[in-house]
Amino acid sequence: MKHITLSGAGLGLRRELLSAFEADVPDCINFFEVSPENWIDIGGKQGKIFRQLTEEYSFVAHGLSLSIGGPAELDVAFLQRLKAFLDTHHxxxxxxxxxxxxxxGHLYDLFPIPFTEEAVRHVAERMRIAQDILERPxxxxxxxxxxxxVWADMDELAFINAVLDETDCALHLDINNVYVNSLNHHYDATQFINSLPSERVVYGHVAGHELDKxxxxxxxxxxxxxxxxxxxxDLAYxxxxxxxxxxxRDFNLPPLVELLTEIEHIASLQRNNGGMHGRV
Structure with a gap:
Protein backbone atom coordinates (compact mmCIF):
# COMPACT_ATOMS: atom_id res chain seq x y z
CA MET A 1 0.00 0.00 0.00
CA LYS A 2 1.21 3.48 -0.80
CA HIS A 3 2.31 5.83 1.97
CA ILE A 4 -0.65 8.11 2.69
CA THR A 5 -0.09 11.71 3.68
CA LEU A 6 -2.54 14.58 3.83
CA SER A 7 -1.29 18.14 3.86
CA GLY A 8 -1.49 21.36 1.93
CA ALA A 9 -4.33 22.49 -0.33
CA GLY A 10 -6.77 20.32 -2.24
CA LEU A 11 -9.65 20.34 -4.70
CA GLY A 12 -12.93 18.48 -4.85
CA LEU A 13 -12.69 16.14 -7.82
CA ARG A 14 -15.51 16.45 -10.35
CA ARG A 15 -16.00 14.08 -13.26
CA GLU A 16 -15.80 17.02 -15.66
CA LEU A 17 -12.15 17.45 -14.61
CA LEU A 18 -11.05 13.83 -14.94
CA SER A 19 -9.70 14.09 -18.47
CA ALA A 20 -7.66 17.19 -17.61
CA PHE A 21 -6.13 15.53 -14.57
CA GLU A 22 -5.38 12.34 -16.48
CA ALA A 23 -2.94 14.40 -18.53
CA ASP A 24 -1.54 16.52 -15.72
CA VAL A 25 -2.24 17.47 -12.11
CA PRO A 26 -0.98 20.99 -11.29
CA ASP A 27 1.65 21.13 -8.57
CA CYS A 28 -0.49 23.35 -6.33
CA ILE A 29 -3.02 20.51 -5.83
CA ASN A 30 -1.73 18.36 -2.98
CA PHE A 31 -4.78 16.12 -2.66
CA PHE A 32 -8.30 15.51 -3.93
CA GLU A 33 -11.63 14.95 -2.21
CA VAL A 34 -14.59 12.89 -3.42
CA SER A 35 -18.01 11.99 -2.08
CA PRO A 36 -18.05 8.17 -2.08
CA GLU A 37 -21.71 8.07 -3.11
CA ASN A 38 -20.78 9.71 -6.43
CA TRP A 39 -17.84 7.40 -7.18
CA ILE A 40 -18.40 4.06 -5.49
CA ASP A 41 -19.81 2.33 -8.60
CA ILE A 42 -17.88 4.20 -11.28
CA GLY A 43 -16.50 1.99 -14.03
CA GLY A 44 -15.26 2.16 -17.58
CA LYS A 45 -12.71 4.74 -18.65
CA GLN A 46 -13.65 7.17 -15.88
CA GLY A 47 -13.23 4.43 -13.29
CA LYS A 48 -9.80 3.60 -14.67
CA ILE A 49 -8.65 7.23 -14.52
CA PHE A 50 -10.04 7.56 -11.00
CA ARG A 51 -8.14 4.49 -9.84
CA GLN A 52 -4.93 5.81 -11.40
CA LEU A 53 -5.35 9.10 -9.55
CA THR A 54 -6.04 7.43 -6.19
CA GLU A 55 -2.93 5.28 -6.65
CA GLU A 56 -0.75 8.34 -7.22
CA TYR A 57 -2.28 11.11 -5.09
CA SER A 58 -3.71 11.51 -1.60
CA PHE A 59 -7.51 11.44 -1.38
CA VAL A 60 -10.15 12.35 1.19
CA ALA A 61 -13.66 10.91 1.24
CA HIS A 62 -16.42 13.28 2.34
CA GLY A 63 -19.73 11.50 2.75
CA LEU A 64 -23.24 12.66 1.91
CA SER A 65 -25.58 9.90 3.08
CA LEU A 66 -24.43 8.30 6.33
CA SER A 67 -27.11 10.28 8.19
CA ILE A 68 -25.17 10.09 11.44
CA GLY A 69 -27.86 12.00 13.34
CA GLY A 70 -30.87 10.37 11.71
CA PRO A 71 -33.70 8.42 13.39
CA ALA A 72 -33.56 5.39 11.05
CA GLU A 73 -31.11 2.56 11.67
CA LEU A 74 -27.70 2.92 10.08
CA ASP A 75 -27.44 1.32 6.64
CA VAL A 76 -25.01 -1.49 7.42
CA ALA A 77 -24.92 -2.73 3.81
CA PHE A 78 -23.90 0.74 2.66
CA LEU A 79 -21.25 0.97 5.37
CA GLN A 80 -19.74 -2.32 4.22
CA ARG A 81 -19.60 -1.10 0.61
CA LEU A 82 -18.16 2.18 1.86
CA LYS A 83 -15.43 0.36 3.78
CA ALA A 84 -14.36 -1.48 0.63
CA PHE A 85 -14.26 1.80 -1.30
CA LEU A 86 -12.21 3.61 1.38
CA ASP A 87 -9.75 0.71 1.63
CA THR A 88 -9.41 0.13 -2.12
CA HIS A 89 -8.62 3.77 -2.80
CA HIS A 90 -6.42 4.36 0.27
CA GLY A 105 -36.12 6.78 2.92
CA HIS A 106 -33.39 9.09 1.65
CA LEU A 107 -34.41 12.75 1.93
CA TYR A 108 -31.79 14.10 -0.52
CA ASP A 109 -30.77 16.99 1.70
CA LEU A 110 -28.88 17.62 4.93
CA PHE A 111 -31.03 18.57 7.90
CA PRO A 112 -30.00 19.91 11.32
CA ILE A 113 -30.08 17.75 14.41
CA PRO A 114 -31.84 19.07 17.53
CA PHE A 115 -29.27 20.70 19.79
CA THR A 116 -30.03 18.47 22.78
CA GLU A 117 -28.20 16.18 25.18
CA GLU A 118 -30.24 13.27 23.84
CA ALA A 119 -29.04 14.02 20.32
CA VAL A 120 -25.43 14.13 21.51
CA ARG A 121 -25.76 10.62 22.96
CA HIS A 122 -27.59 9.42 19.83
CA VAL A 123 -24.81 10.65 17.53
CA ALA A 124 -22.12 9.16 19.77
CA GLU A 125 -23.72 5.70 19.69
CA ARG A 126 -24.12 5.78 15.90
CA MET A 127 -20.54 6.97 15.50
CA ARG A 128 -19.36 4.00 17.55
CA ILE A 129 -21.26 1.54 15.35
CA ALA A 130 -20.17 3.15 12.07
CA GLN A 131 -16.51 3.39 13.07
CA ASP A 132 -16.50 -0.24 14.20
CA ILE A 133 -17.80 -1.35 10.80
CA LEU A 134 -15.46 0.91 8.83
CA GLU A 135 -12.52 0.10 11.11
CA ARG A 136 -11.40 3.72 10.86
CA PRO A 137 -12.26 7.03 12.55
CA VAL A 150 -37.28 23.42 17.41
CA TRP A 151 -35.85 21.52 20.38
CA ALA A 152 -32.62 22.87 21.86
CA ASP A 153 -30.85 22.53 25.19
CA MET A 154 -27.89 24.51 23.87
CA ASP A 155 -26.69 26.60 20.96
CA GLU A 156 -24.84 25.35 17.85
CA LEU A 157 -21.37 25.91 19.29
CA ALA A 158 -22.11 24.11 22.55
CA PHE A 159 -23.72 21.25 20.63
CA ILE A 160 -20.71 20.75 18.34
CA ASN A 161 -18.32 20.83 21.28
CA ALA A 162 -20.49 18.38 23.22
CA VAL A 163 -20.57 15.95 20.28
CA LEU A 164 -16.80 16.17 19.87
CA ASP A 165 -16.33 15.43 23.57
CA GLU A 166 -18.84 12.56 23.67
CA THR A 167 -17.59 10.89 20.48
CA ASP A 168 -13.90 11.75 20.99
CA CYS A 169 -13.73 12.41 17.25
CA ALA A 170 -11.95 14.90 15.01
CA LEU A 171 -13.50 18.06 13.59
CA HIS A 172 -13.73 18.75 9.89
CA LEU A 173 -13.99 22.55 10.07
CA ASP A 174 -15.98 24.04 7.21
CA ILE A 175 -15.07 27.73 7.29
CA ASN A 176 -17.78 28.73 4.83
CA ASN A 177 -20.43 26.99 6.92
CA VAL A 178 -19.36 28.98 9.97
CA TYR A 179 -19.64 32.21 7.98
CA VAL A 180 -23.00 31.32 6.40
CA ASN A 181 -24.50 30.26 9.73
CA SER A 182 -23.17 33.37 11.46
CA LEU A 183 -25.04 35.58 8.98
CA ASN A 184 -28.24 33.53 8.94
CA HIS A 185 -28.39 33.00 12.71
CA HIS A 186 -26.76 36.22 13.86
CA TYR A 187 -23.67 35.22 15.78
CA ASP A 188 -20.00 36.22 15.74
CA ALA A 189 -18.04 33.90 13.42
CA THR A 190 -14.72 34.92 14.95
CA GLN A 191 -15.89 34.07 18.46
CA PHE A 192 -17.29 30.78 17.18
CA ILE A 193 -13.96 29.69 15.70
CA ASN A 194 -12.04 30.86 18.75
CA SER A 195 -14.29 28.70 20.95
CA LEU A 196 -13.63 25.42 19.14
CA PRO A 197 -11.14 22.91 20.62
CA SER A 198 -7.76 23.23 18.88
CA GLU A 199 -6.85 19.59 19.31
CA ARG A 200 -9.89 18.40 17.33
CA VAL A 201 -9.37 20.29 14.06
CA VAL A 202 -7.75 18.08 11.40
CA TYR A 203 -9.20 19.24 8.09
CA GLY A 204 -10.96 22.21 6.52
CA HIS A 205 -13.16 23.45 3.68
CA VAL A 206 -13.60 26.82 2.02
CA ALA A 207 -16.27 27.54 -0.56
CA GLY A 208 -18.58 30.15 -1.99
CA HIS A 209 -22.23 30.89 -1.27
CA GLU A 210 -25.12 32.92 -2.64
CA LEU A 211 -27.75 35.32 -1.34
CA ASP A 212 -31.25 33.97 -1.86
CA LYS A 213 -34.04 36.41 -2.74
CA ASP A 234 -6.43 32.81 8.30
CA LEU A 235 -7.84 33.19 11.82
CA ALA A 236 -8.28 29.42 12.08
CA TYR A 237 -4.66 28.84 11.08
CA ARG A 249 -16.77 23.98 -5.98
CA ASP A 250 -19.78 21.91 -7.06
CA PHE A 251 -21.66 24.17 -9.47
CA ASN A 252 -20.93 26.88 -12.04
CA LEU A 253 -17.49 25.40 -12.54
CA PRO A 254 -15.16 28.10 -13.89
CA PRO A 255 -12.05 27.48 -16.00
CA LEU A 256 -9.52 25.39 -14.10
CA VAL A 257 -7.12 28.33 -13.86
CA GLU A 258 -9.63 30.17 -11.64
CA LEU A 259 -9.88 27.20 -9.30
CA LEU A 260 -6.10 26.97 -9.14
CA THR A 261 -5.93 30.63 -8.10
CA GLU A 262 -8.09 29.86 -5.07
CA ILE A 263 -6.06 26.76 -4.23
CA GLU A 264 -2.89 28.84 -4.38
CA HIS A 265 -4.54 31.31 -1.98
CA ILE A 266 -5.07 28.49 0.51
CA ALA A 267 -1.41 27.54 0.12
CA SER A 268 -0.26 31.12 0.66
CA LEU A 269 -2.22 31.34 3.92
CA GLN A 270 -0.68 28.06 5.02
CA ARG A 271 2.84 29.33 4.27
CA ASN A 272 2.14 32.60 6.06
CA ASN A 273 1.08 30.67 9.15
CA GLY A 274 4.02 28.34 9.47
CA GLY A 275 4.02 26.01 6.50
CA MET A 276 2.23 23.01 5.06
CA HIS A 277 1.56 20.45 7.74
CA GLY A 278 -0.76 17.49 8.05
CA ARG A 279 -3.04 16.46 10.93
CA VAL A 280 -4.04 12.99 9.68
Missing part, protein backbone atom coordinates in the same frame (compact mmCIF):
# COMPACT_ATOMS: atom_id res chain seq x y z
CA UNK A 91 -8.50 7.27 1.57
CA UNK A 92 -6.45 9.32 4.01
CA UNK A 93 -9.55 10.58 5.83
CA UNK A 94 -13.29 9.96 5.89
CA UNK A 95 -15.55 12.76 7.10
CA UNK A 96 -19.30 13.21 7.31
CA UNK A 97 -21.79 15.96 8.10
CA UNK A 98 -23.08 16.38 11.63
CA UNK A 99 -26.64 16.18 10.34
CA UNK A 100 -29.18 13.69 9.02
CA UNK A 101 -30.55 12.93 5.56
CA UNK A 102 -32.76 9.86 5.91
CA UNK A 103 -35.71 8.47 7.83
CA UNK A 104 -37.88 5.84 6.14
CA UNK A 138 -14.82 9.45 11.17
CA UNK A 139 -14.28 13.20 11.32
CA UNK A 140 -17.45 15.25 11.69
CA UNK A 141 -18.10 18.46 9.76
CA UNK A 142 -19.96 21.43 11.19
CA UNK A 143 -22.90 21.77 8.76
CA UNK A 144 -24.77 24.76 7.39
CA UNK A 145 -28.45 24.93 8.34
CA UNK A 146 -31.26 27.34 7.56
CA UNK A 147 -33.92 26.60 10.17
CA UNK A 148 -33.04 26.41 13.85
CA UNK A 149 -34.01 23.12 15.50
CA UNK A 214 -35.51 35.64 0.70
CA UNK A 215 -32.42 37.17 2.30
CA UNK A 216 -30.99 33.82 3.44
CA UNK A 217 -27.37 33.00 2.60
CA UNK A 218 -27.22 29.59 0.89
CA UNK A 219 -24.14 27.36 1.01
CA UNK A 220 -24.16 26.51 -2.71
CA UNK A 221 -20.45 25.89 -3.44
CA UNK A 222 -21.23 27.67 -6.69
CA UNK A 223 -19.21 30.88 -6.37
CA UNK A 224 -15.68 31.95 -5.56
CA UNK A 225 -14.65 32.09 -1.91
CA UNK A 226 -15.27 35.57 -0.49
CA UNK A 227 -12.88 37.80 1.44
CA UNK A 228 -14.50 37.28 4.88
CA UNK A 229 -14.19 33.49 4.51
CA UNK A 230 -10.50 33.84 3.60
CA UNK A 231 -10.06 35.99 6.71
CA UNK A 232 -11.70 33.32 8.86
CA UNK A 233 -9.42 30.64 7.40
CA UNK A 238 -3.51 31.30 13.71
CA UNK A 239 -5.72 29.64 16.31
CA UNK A 240 -5.24 25.94 15.47
CA UNK A 241 -2.06 25.79 13.41
CA UNK A 242 -1.98 24.81 9.76
CA UNK A 243 -4.28 21.96 8.68
CA UNK A 244 -5.08 20.56 5.21
CA UNK A 245 -7.78 22.59 3.48
CA UNK A 246 -9.91 21.91 0.42
CA UNK A 247 -11.65 24.18 -2.07
CA UNK A 248 -15.25 23.05 -2.64
Missing amino acids: MALYSEHLSYCSDE IALENPSYYVKP SGVIIDTHGQATCVPVWALL KKFGVFPCLLE
Whole structure:
Protein backbone atom coordinates (compact mmCIF):
# COMPACT_ATOMS: atom_id res chain seq x y z
CA MET A 1 0.00 0.00 0.00
CA LYS A 2 1.21 3.48 -0.80
CA HIS A 3 2.31 5.83 1.97
CA ILE A 4 -0.65 8.11 2.69
CA THR A 5 -0.09 11.71 3.68
CA LEU A 6 -2.54 14.58 3.83
CA SER A 7 -1.29 18.14 3.86
CA GLY A 8 -1.49 21.36 1.93
CA ALA A 9 -4.33 22.49 -0.33
CA GLY A 10 -6.77 20.32 -2.24
CA LEU A 11 -9.65 20.34 -4.70
CA GLY A 12 -12.93 18.48 -4.85
CA LEU A 13 -12.69 16.14 -7.82
CA ARG A 14 -15.51 16.45 -10.35
CA ARG A 15 -16.00 14.08 -13.26
CA GLU A 16 -15.80 17.02 -15.66
CA LEU A 17 -12.15 17.45 -14.61
CA LEU A 18 -11.05 13.83 -14.94
CA SER A 19 -9.70 14.09 -18.47
CA ALA A 20 -7.66 17.19 -17.61
CA PHE A 21 -6.13 15.53 -14.57
CA GLU A 22 -5.38 12.34 -16.48
CA ALA A 23 -2.94 14.40 -18.53
CA ASP A 24 -1.54 16.52 -15.72
CA VAL A 25 -2.24 17.47 -12.11
CA PRO A 26 -0.98 20.99 -11.29
CA ASP A 27 1.65 21.13 -8.57
CA CYS A 28 -0.49 23.35 -6.33
CA ILE A 29 -3.02 20.51 -5.83
CA ASN A 30 -1.73 18.36 -2.98
CA PHE A 31 -4.78 16.12 -2.66
CA PHE A 32 -8.30 15.51 -3.93
CA GLU A 33 -11.63 14.95 -2.21
CA VAL A 34 -14.59 12.89 -3.42
CA SER A 35 -18.01 11.99 -2.08
CA PRO A 36 -18.05 8.17 -2.08
CA GLU A 37 -21.71 8.07 -3.11
CA ASN A 38 -20.78 9.71 -6.43
CA TRP A 39 -17.84 7.40 -7.18
CA ILE A 40 -18.40 4.06 -5.49
CA ASP A 41 -19.81 2.33 -8.60
CA ILE A 42 -17.88 4.20 -11.28
CA GLY A 43 -16.50 1.99 -14.03
CA GLY A 44 -15.26 2.16 -17.58
CA LYS A 45 -12.71 4.74 -18.65
CA GLN A 46 -13.65 7.17 -15.88
CA GLY A 47 -13.23 4.43 -13.29
CA LYS A 48 -9.80 3.60 -14.67
CA ILE A 49 -8.65 7.23 -14.52
CA PHE A 50 -10.04 7.56 -11.00
CA ARG A 51 -8.14 4.49 -9.84
CA GLN A 52 -4.93 5.81 -11.40
CA LEU A 53 -5.35 9.10 -9.55
CA THR A 54 -6.04 7.43 -6.19
CA GLU A 55 -2.93 5.28 -6.65
CA GLU A 56 -0.75 8.34 -7.22
CA TYR A 57 -2.28 11.11 -5.09
CA SER A 58 -3.71 11.51 -1.60
CA PHE A 59 -7.51 11.44 -1.38
CA VAL A 60 -10.15 12.35 1.19
CA ALA A 61 -13.66 10.91 1.24
CA HIS A 62 -16.42 13.28 2.34
CA GLY A 63 -19.73 11.50 2.75
CA LEU A 64 -23.24 12.66 1.91
CA SER A 65 -25.58 9.90 3.08
CA LEU A 66 -24.43 8.30 6.33
CA SER A 67 -27.11 10.28 8.19
CA ILE A 68 -25.17 10.09 11.44
CA GLY A 69 -27.86 12.00 13.34
CA GLY A 70 -30.87 10.37 11.71
CA PRO A 71 -33.70 8.42 13.39
CA ALA A 72 -33.56 5.39 11.05
CA GLU A 73 -31.11 2.56 11.67
CA LEU A 74 -27.70 2.92 10.08
CA ASP A 75 -27.44 1.32 6.64
CA VAL A 76 -25.01 -1.49 7.42
CA ALA A 77 -24.92 -2.73 3.81
CA PHE A 78 -23.90 0.74 2.66
CA LEU A 79 -21.25 0.97 5.37
CA GLN A 80 -19.74 -2.32 4.22
CA ARG A 81 -19.60 -1.10 0.61
CA LEU A 82 -18.16 2.18 1.86
CA LYS A 83 -15.43 0.36 3.78
CA ALA A 84 -14.36 -1.48 0.63
CA PHE A 85 -14.26 1.80 -1.30
CA LEU A 86 -12.21 3.61 1.38
CA ASP A 87 -9.75 0.71 1.63
CA THR A 88 -9.41 0.13 -2.12
CA HIS A 89 -8.62 3.77 -2.80
CA HIS A 90 -6.42 4.36 0.27
CA MET A 91 -8.50 7.27 1.57
CA ALA A 92 -6.45 9.32 4.01
CA LEU A 93 -9.55 10.58 5.83
CA TYR A 94 -13.29 9.96 5.89
CA SER A 95 -15.55 12.76 7.10
CA GLU A 96 -19.30 13.21 7.31
CA HIS A 97 -21.79 15.96 8.10
CA LEU A 98 -23.08 16.38 11.63
CA SER A 99 -26.64 16.18 10.34
CA TYR A 100 -29.18 13.69 9.02
CA CYS A 101 -30.55 12.93 5.56
CA SER A 102 -32.76 9.86 5.91
CA ASP A 103 -35.71 8.47 7.83
CA GLU A 104 -37.88 5.84 6.14
CA GLY A 105 -36.12 6.78 2.92
CA HIS A 106 -33.39 9.09 1.65
CA LEU A 107 -34.41 12.75 1.93
CA TYR A 108 -31.79 14.10 -0.52
CA ASP A 109 -30.77 16.99 1.70
CA LEU A 110 -28.88 17.62 4.93
CA PHE A 111 -31.03 18.57 7.90
CA PRO A 112 -30.00 19.91 11.32
CA ILE A 113 -30.08 17.75 14.41
CA PRO A 114 -31.84 19.07 17.53
CA PHE A 115 -29.27 20.70 19.79
CA THR A 116 -30.03 18.47 22.78
CA GLU A 117 -28.20 16.18 25.18
CA GLU A 118 -30.24 13.27 23.84
CA ALA A 119 -29.04 14.02 20.32
CA VAL A 120 -25.43 14.13 21.51
CA ARG A 121 -25.76 10.62 22.96
CA HIS A 122 -27.59 9.42 19.83
CA VAL A 123 -24.81 10.65 17.53
CA ALA A 124 -22.12 9.16 19.77
CA GLU A 125 -23.72 5.70 19.69
CA ARG A 126 -24.12 5.78 15.90
CA MET A 127 -20.54 6.97 15.50
CA ARG A 128 -19.36 4.00 17.55
CA ILE A 129 -21.26 1.54 15.35
CA ALA A 130 -20.17 3.15 12.07
CA GLN A 131 -16.51 3.39 13.07
CA ASP A 132 -16.50 -0.24 14.20
CA ILE A 133 -17.80 -1.35 10.80
CA LEU A 134 -15.46 0.91 8.83
CA GLU A 135 -12.52 0.10 11.11
CA ARG A 136 -11.40 3.72 10.86
CA PRO A 137 -12.26 7.03 12.55
CA ILE A 138 -14.82 9.45 11.17
CA ALA A 139 -14.28 13.20 11.32
CA LEU A 140 -17.45 15.25 11.69
CA GLU A 141 -18.10 18.46 9.76
CA ASN A 142 -19.96 21.43 11.19
CA PRO A 143 -22.90 21.77 8.76
CA SER A 144 -24.77 24.76 7.39
CA TYR A 145 -28.45 24.93 8.34
CA TYR A 146 -31.26 27.34 7.56
CA VAL A 147 -33.92 26.60 10.17
CA LYS A 148 -33.04 26.41 13.85
CA PRO A 149 -34.01 23.12 15.50
CA VAL A 150 -37.28 23.42 17.41
CA TRP A 151 -35.85 21.52 20.38
CA ALA A 152 -32.62 22.87 21.86
CA ASP A 153 -30.85 22.53 25.19
CA MET A 154 -27.89 24.51 23.87
CA ASP A 155 -26.69 26.60 20.96
CA GLU A 156 -24.84 25.35 17.85
CA LEU A 157 -21.37 25.91 19.29
CA ALA A 158 -22.11 24.11 22.55
CA PHE A 159 -23.72 21.25 20.63
CA ILE A 160 -20.71 20.75 18.34
CA ASN A 161 -18.32 20.83 21.28
CA ALA A 162 -20.49 18.38 23.22
CA VAL A 163 -20.57 15.95 20.28
CA LEU A 164 -16.80 16.17 19.87
CA ASP A 165 -16.33 15.43 23.57
CA GLU A 166 -18.84 12.56 23.67
CA THR A 167 -17.59 10.89 20.48
CA ASP A 168 -13.90 11.75 20.99
CA CYS A 169 -13.73 12.41 17.25
CA ALA A 170 -11.95 14.90 15.01
CA LEU A 171 -13.50 18.06 13.59
CA HIS A 172 -13.73 18.75 9.89
CA LEU A 173 -13.99 22.55 10.07
CA ASP A 174 -15.98 24.04 7.21
CA ILE A 175 -15.07 27.73 7.29
CA ASN A 176 -17.78 28.73 4.83
CA ASN A 177 -20.43 26.99 6.92
CA VAL A 178 -19.36 28.98 9.97
CA TYR A 179 -19.64 32.21 7.98
CA VAL A 180 -23.00 31.32 6.40
CA ASN A 181 -24.50 30.26 9.73
CA SER A 182 -23.17 33.37 11.46
CA LEU A 183 -25.04 35.58 8.98
CA ASN A 184 -28.24 33.53 8.94
CA HIS A 185 -28.39 33.00 12.71
CA HIS A 186 -26.76 36.22 13.86
CA TYR A 187 -23.67 35.22 15.78
CA ASP A 188 -20.00 36.22 15.74
CA ALA A 189 -18.04 33.90 13.42
CA THR A 190 -14.72 34.92 14.95
CA GLN A 191 -15.89 34.07 18.46
CA PHE A 192 -17.29 30.78 17.18
CA ILE A 193 -13.96 29.69 15.70
CA ASN A 194 -12.04 30.86 18.75
CA SER A 195 -14.29 28.70 20.95
CA LEU A 196 -13.63 25.42 19.14
CA PRO A 197 -11.14 22.91 20.62
CA SER A 198 -7.76 23.23 18.88
CA GLU A 199 -6.85 19.59 19.31
CA ARG A 200 -9.89 18.40 17.33
CA VAL A 201 -9.37 20.29 14.06
CA VAL A 202 -7.75 18.08 11.40
CA TYR A 203 -9.20 19.24 8.09
CA GLY A 204 -10.96 22.21 6.52
CA HIS A 205 -13.16 23.45 3.68
CA VAL A 206 -13.60 26.82 2.02
CA ALA A 207 -16.27 27.54 -0.56
CA GLY A 208 -18.58 30.15 -1.99
CA HIS A 209 -22.23 30.89 -1.27
CA GLU A 210 -25.12 32.92 -2.64
CA LEU A 211 -27.75 35.32 -1.34
CA ASP A 212 -31.25 33.97 -1.86
CA LYS A 213 -34.04 36.41 -2.74
CA SER A 214 -35.51 35.64 0.70
CA GLY A 215 -32.42 37.17 2.30
CA VAL A 216 -30.99 33.82 3.44
CA ILE A 217 -27.37 33.00 2.60
CA ILE A 218 -27.22 29.59 0.89
CA ASP A 219 -24.14 27.36 1.01
CA THR A 220 -24.16 26.51 -2.71
CA HIS A 221 -20.45 25.89 -3.44
CA GLY A 222 -21.23 27.67 -6.69
CA GLN A 223 -19.21 30.88 -6.37
CA ALA A 224 -15.68 31.95 -5.56
CA THR A 225 -14.65 32.09 -1.91
CA CYS A 226 -15.27 35.57 -0.49
CA VAL A 227 -12.88 37.80 1.44
CA PRO A 228 -14.50 37.28 4.88
CA VAL A 229 -14.19 33.49 4.51
CA TRP A 230 -10.50 33.84 3.60
CA ALA A 231 -10.06 35.99 6.71
CA LEU A 232 -11.70 33.32 8.86
CA LEU A 233 -9.42 30.64 7.40
CA ASP A 234 -6.43 32.81 8.30
CA LEU A 235 -7.84 33.19 11.82
CA ALA A 236 -8.28 29.42 12.08
CA TYR A 237 -4.66 28.84 11.08
CA LYS A 238 -3.51 31.30 13.71
CA LYS A 239 -5.72 29.64 16.31
CA PHE A 240 -5.24 25.94 15.47
CA GLY A 241 -2.06 25.79 13.41
CA VAL A 242 -1.98 24.81 9.76
CA PHE A 243 -4.28 21.96 8.68
CA PRO A 244 -5.08 20.56 5.21
CA CYS A 245 -7.78 22.59 3.48
CA LEU A 246 -9.91 21.91 0.42
CA LEU A 247 -11.65 24.18 -2.07
CA GLU A 248 -15.25 23.05 -2.64
CA ARG A 249 -16.77 23.98 -5.98
CA ASP A 250 -19.78 21.91 -7.06
CA PHE A 251 -21.66 24.17 -9.47
CA ASN A 252 -20.93 26.88 -12.04
CA LEU A 253 -17.49 25.40 -12.54
CA PRO A 254 -15.16 28.10 -13.89
CA PRO A 255 -12.05 27.48 -16.00
CA LEU A 256 -9.52 25.39 -14.10
CA VAL A 257 -7.12 28.33 -13.86
CA GLU A 258 -9.63 30.17 -11.64
CA LEU A 259 -9.88 27.20 -9.30
CA LEU A 260 -6.10 26.97 -9.14
CA THR A 261 -5.93 30.63 -8.10
CA GLU A 262 -8.09 29.86 -5.07
CA ILE A 263 -6.06 26.76 -4.23
CA GLU A 264 -2.89 28.84 -4.38
CA HIS A 265 -4.54 31.31 -1.98
CA ILE A 266 -5.07 28.49 0.51
CA ALA A 267 -1.41 27.54 0.12
CA SER A 268 -0.26 31.12 0.66
CA LEU A 269 -2.22 31.34 3.92
CA GLN A 270 -0.68 28.06 5.02
CA ARG A 271 2.84 29.33 4.27
CA ASN A 272 2.14 32.60 6.06
CA ASN A 273 1.08 30.67 9.15
CA GLY A 274 4.02 28.34 9.47
CA GLY A 275 4.02 26.01 6.50
CA MET A 276 2.23 23.01 5.06
CA HIS A 277 1.56 20.45 7.74
CA GLY A 278 -0.76 17.49 8.05
CA ARG A 279 -3.04 16.46 10.93
CA VAL A 280 -4.04 12.99 9.68
